[in-house]
Amino acid sequence: MGASTAQLMPEFLAAIASRPADREQLIPLLQRAQATFGYLPREAMEGIARNVRLPLSRIQGVATFYNQFRFTPPAEKPVHVCLGTACHVRGADRVLTAMEDTLKIQEGQTTPDGRFSLERVACVGACGLAPVVVVGGRTYGRLTPDRARRLLRRARA
């Protein structure tokens, strides 16, 4: 557990324990945990399991089903490369390759300094501006491999 996770944990556990919830609240609680910590630490899932009165295995079963949830801490600036249909036909895989080369990591990995992670996503719904990437929560459109490289260099500086 990282320093900030350890710091935030007691408050999170106390906040959810104060309001017992039913199963309908399970996914919203997981989303709240992820918004707090950036991922789902085991302790948070255990707290949620107590809160909704279900075994931890069930909680994990639900959490692992959905693409949104992650189980390791995120990078400072996550990079999501859209590989939806419109982006695909407009050369998104070349954009992804350029980003892999620039960050020197493969899709699904995080840079050793923890600053960038690289993930593919199915569609961010900005198809009119394909190809599209999302860096640190901001969406950038009309990318080329070259523009992608420059975007990352600027984000790194």
Next chain:
Amino acid sequence: MALPETQTAPVRVMVGMGTCGLAAGAREVWAALEEELSGACVQLSQTGCIGMCEQEPLVDVVVPGEPRVTYGGMTPERVRRVVEEHVHGGRPVEEWVVGRIADAVAPYRELEFYRSQHRIVLRNCGFIDPDSLEEYENRDGYQGLRSALATDPTAVIETVKQSGLRGRGGAGFPTGLKWQFARQAPGEPKYLICNADEGDPGAFMDRSVLEGDPHAVLEGMVIAAHAVGASHGYIYVRAEYPLAVERIRRAIAQAREAGYLGRGILGSGLSFDLTVKEGAGAFVCGEETALISSIEGRRGMPRVRPPFPAQQGLWGKPTIINNVESYANIPHILREGAESIARLGTEKSKGTKVFALAGKVRHTGLVEVPMGVTIREIVEEMGGGSAEERHRLKAVQIGGPSGGCIPTALWDTPVDYESLIGAGAVMGSGGLIVLDDTTCMVEMARFFMSFVQKESCGKCVPCREGTRRLLEILERIVVGEAEPEDLERLRGLSETVRGASLCALGQTAPNPLLSTLRYFPEEYLEHVHDKRCRAGTCLALGHFRVIAEKCPGCNKCVKVCPVEAINGKVKHPFVIDPDKCTKCGACEDVCSFDAIVH
């Protein structure tokens, strides 16, 4: 805001702040406008997506008494001149104008992109500030609800039935009939769900409606609640659409405040409230029974139907699930009458449909057209044809992973539910991706198969195992390792997956594959027999080479090649060693002279 008549209305400047606008730089344009306009008596506001995605960021200047002027491709640098010459000087900067709207009902008459459009669902998108309930009300907002509340619920259902509206999420089930089933089904309470889990890659109309006109969806839902007797509703939105989530939440709070939601709505006996549920990223949750499982806090897996949700849905109670676009049609039907929808479209498909036009087409964006217009009209007239002169259009992909590719020869097919199925595609949610001769149809089939294989929930064997085997065969074909028998295997296995899967995800998964196999068999045969890809995108087939006449010998490619496969002298044409080349394509990307081809 209604101003006293003695006071002159201020000049209004609007910035398109949907996801597309923001991605193109609307935030920077907004900041520049704030700075330039500070102190001036000008009303600066945001608006949703008007559908002209490729021209974003868009800025509109409205001088009272004059047509609204739309500027495209705005940058902070352009802002200064527009403010100086147009806002203050009254002279539009003609070179950046993309259109003028004199008439909000039929905007931009002179533009091909808008001429054939008929905007019902998108009527307010790009015209109002989505965060302002007042602006929605000023354009007849919640009038449909008022007339519904003055009418008996069964009469409301009758009106929706007469309009001929069918589900816009893709399957096309008659909306009024679905409502009638839920009304008649025993069990209390009844629930209402809005399916805004727009997971189909290539579709973004639901996002645009939620971002640009959230109250229209709410109004449609409250009318539905009155009609079927529901007391609570859910809006299930993709978490990937944070702006849509934010705007719909704000709209719900405003609607509660104004008495459009809550107890005794507008003084009637109707009590109805809404909860927003953020989806957690699973394509299969677009399937209604999977979506219900997800709201209940479970893994989003579908179950066998019947019973249909209208009989037994959320928590086992009668539940209506409609798509965003379906709900957005409802206020219009109640306000303008069933005939306003029924007179548009074809015999079996009434009203309009919003299509998300993207891919290799000149004008990308959202178009809302009466059902029954042809694919050719949408792509060639409204979309302006090929994005690049030198490339020839080949097909459109309609309906996403459940849909198919329709070749140019069949572009006179009208867009309605039945005709599209006949052509091997589906209406789906309305994603329309244009493909040209640089798109390999086999690769396209592999792309969609890989998507559904990843998103298959794993509950039923035909889908879980079948899509994986189909993907493996397609992967063999695109790298040139397939055997001739593989094509028959694809056909046979597709039939099994189609016929035996539990839900629509598996039942329609083979569609992109079967439609490309049906219309582009030669591309499959070339990959299998000649190890050739005519589009040049299957990198494993063929090799990279330098066109000597085009290569000035700049050596940029030499620097990016990770395996030192490019040899030669600076200022002389370089040569690629096919034995060393790993076909990564880095040299092709970096070449400024188009001298490297595959």
